[in-house]
Amino acid sequence: MNFDDTPQEAAFRKEARSWIAANAPKQYEEELKTSSLGRTRLKDADILEVAKAWQKKKAAAGWACLHWPKDYGGRGASPIERVIWQQEEGPFGKLSGMFIIGHGMCGPTMMAYASEEHKRRYLPPLASGEKIWCQLFSEPAGGSDVAGLRTRAEKRGDDWIVNGQKIWTSGAHYSDYGILLTRTDPTVAKHKGLTMFFLDMKSAGVDVRPIRQANGQSEFNEVYFTDVKIPDAQRLGAVNDGWNVALTTLMNERMSIGAGVATGFPEIFEFCSNLMLDDGPAIDDRNVRAKLASWAVKASGLKYTSFRAISALSRGERPGPENSIGKLVAGSMIQDVAMYALDLQGAAGVLSGDQAELAGKFQAMLLRSPGTRVEGGTDEIMRNIIAERVLGLPGDIRVDKDVPFNQIPTKGRA
Ligand SMILES: Cc1cc2nc3c(=O)[nH]c(=O)nc-3n(C[C@H](O)[C@H](O)[C@H](O)COP(=O)(O)OP(=O)(O)OC[C@H]3O[C@@H](n4cnc5c(N)ncnc54)[C@H](O)[C@@H]3O)c2cc1C
Numbered sequence: 001m002n003f004d005d006t007p008q009e010a011a012f013r014k015e016a017r018s019w020i021a022a023n024a025p026k027q028y029e030e031e032l033k034t035s036s037l038g039r040t041r042l043k044d045a046d047i048l049e050v051a052k053a054w055q056k057k058k059a060a061a062g063w064a065c066l067h068w069p070k071d072y073g074g075r076g077a078s079p080i081e082r083v084i085w086q087q088e089e090g091p092f093g094k095l096s097g098m099f100i101i102g103h104g105m106c107g108p109t110m111m112a113y114a115s116e117e118h119k120r121r122y123l124p125p126l127a128s129g130e131k132i133w134c135q136l137f138s139e140p141a142g143g144s145d146v147a148g149l150r151t152r153a154e155k156r157g158d159d160w161i162v163n164g165q166k167i168w169t170s171g172a173h174y175s176d177y178g179i180l181l182t183r184t185d186p187t188v189a190k191h192k193g194l195t196m197f198f199l200d201m202k203s204a205g206v207d208v209r210p211i212r213q214a215n216g217q218s219e220f221n222e223v224y225f226t227d228v229k230i231p232d233a234q235r236l237g238a239v240n241d242g243w244n245v246a247l248t249t250l251m252n253e254r255m256s257i258g259a260g261v262a263t264g265f266p267e268i269f270e271f272c273s274n275l276m277l278d279d280g281p282a283i284d285d286r287n288v289r290a291k292l293a294s295w296a297v298k299a300s301g302l303k304y305t306s307f308r309a310i311s312a313l314s315r316g317e318r319p320g321p322e323n324s325i326g327k328l329v330a331g332s333m334i335q336d337v338a339m340y341a342l343d344l345q346g347a348a349g350v351l352s353g354d355q356a357e358l359a360g361k362f363q364a365m366l367l368r369s370p371g372t373r374v375e376g377g378t379d380e381i382m383r384n385i386i387a388e389r390v391l392g393l394p395g396d397i398r399v400d401k402d403v404p405f406n407q408i409p410t411k412g413r414a
Helices: 007-023 026-034 047-060 079-113 116-127 242-259 265-274 286-314 322-344 346-350 357-374 379-390
Strands: 133-136 152-156 159-170 177-183 194-200 206-210 220-231
Touching (some): 007 079, 079 242, 152 177, 177 242, 194 242, 265 286, 265 357, 322 357, 322 379, 346 357
Parallel strands (some): 133 177
Antiparallel strands (some): 152 159, 159 220, 177 194, 206 220
16 A cells, blocks of 8 residues: 555646635534534534535536536546645535435436437536435335336336335435436335436426434435326336346445545543543543543544555545445444443533534434444445455345346235
8 A cells, every 4th residue: 555646636636725715604614623423513513505505616617516517517636635625624524414315326327228319417516516416226115125116107108107215315305316216116026126217396296305313403305206107218127137236326325425424532531531421530540541542443444444445546446445434433333432421421421412512512423323324335234245245254034136026925915
């Protein structure tokens, strides 16, 4: 591994750094720096508006969706330049949260499967943040097993008529478009009868209902479809080949999520360094030191694993399983870190929001952390992937894999 920039990479870093220094919304820098995982608000401004304005500015100067082709709103940059940009963007990168699904998953899926006309029409406003996209895959009966979904699309003339329900759709309440996975043939095995579309979220018959979370916010939604009409021209990929299209989205999902997971280590280290316990500074306490040491080892393991992925990108290779490992390890670590910080706060740990210590930073982290362990593949699914694809262990038992979908026994259809 060589962590030094090549001369070209160093020149790119310098250019990115000076553009960010001259253009970033500095008035939010401190707040973004100190906000933890789970914080999606700014004190005195609407984060969606601030994020859209920053994205628009980046797009106008050629710094949005760096690795996308220029014709579709990107810069045509190399994957390693994208990593350098993310390093330099630092806390301002937290403003990209609401674009992750569009830029990381919907965009690449559109790029692979949409018509040229649609790519030129829909991708530039997606890159510039003018339009926000969501991903409509999960359903009450289809989460980890997304191929078990039940939302139906039936062909009528040149249109498809969609009926059903999605759940956990992040950002659907502020999204303009979405990619939607549906069942088009229930008489074949579950993976073989799916078709993907993209749709306007303002279409008649789309009903978005925000879900209220434990932290009081609503980041994701239930989405109901009643006789929603989607033109056949908005189909992505062949009829009944939606599983292959979905795999493109899911591969990109793991890359985007895995690349950005936080561990909570800098936050807990700083907290313990400043905390006074009854018998002295927390940082001098033997138990606290043991905990910090074990998290330091994990955090540096993850750091160097991510450097391995970056080195692979720099050599023009595709990173391997590093992203599955990153999400698996960091997801549970951040939950442990937040729990420990609240234990150290004693009775005050049960407070939340601005009344709590450090304005509720660790409380927000704790409430968000289970979501990290579930989104983009649960811990168990990540372990299955590592076991099967990395270690070559025998596959999970999949009894319904080759059974026609409408023959799979369910509670109501034994
Ligand atoms: C913060 C957040 C944002 C999300 N955003 C979106 C979004 O924008 N769009 C979208 O479509 N979805 C979204 N999701 C949904 C997410 O993809 C699903 O929650 C996830 O795939 C798990 O599905 P499920 O909730 O139905 O759980 P289930 O699949 O029902 O799993 C329940 C439990 O069973 C375990 N399990 C399931 N299968 C296996 C197996 N084969 N082996 C071992 N254990 C297993 C799981 O690990 C889990 O512990 C989001 C979820 C979260 C938490």
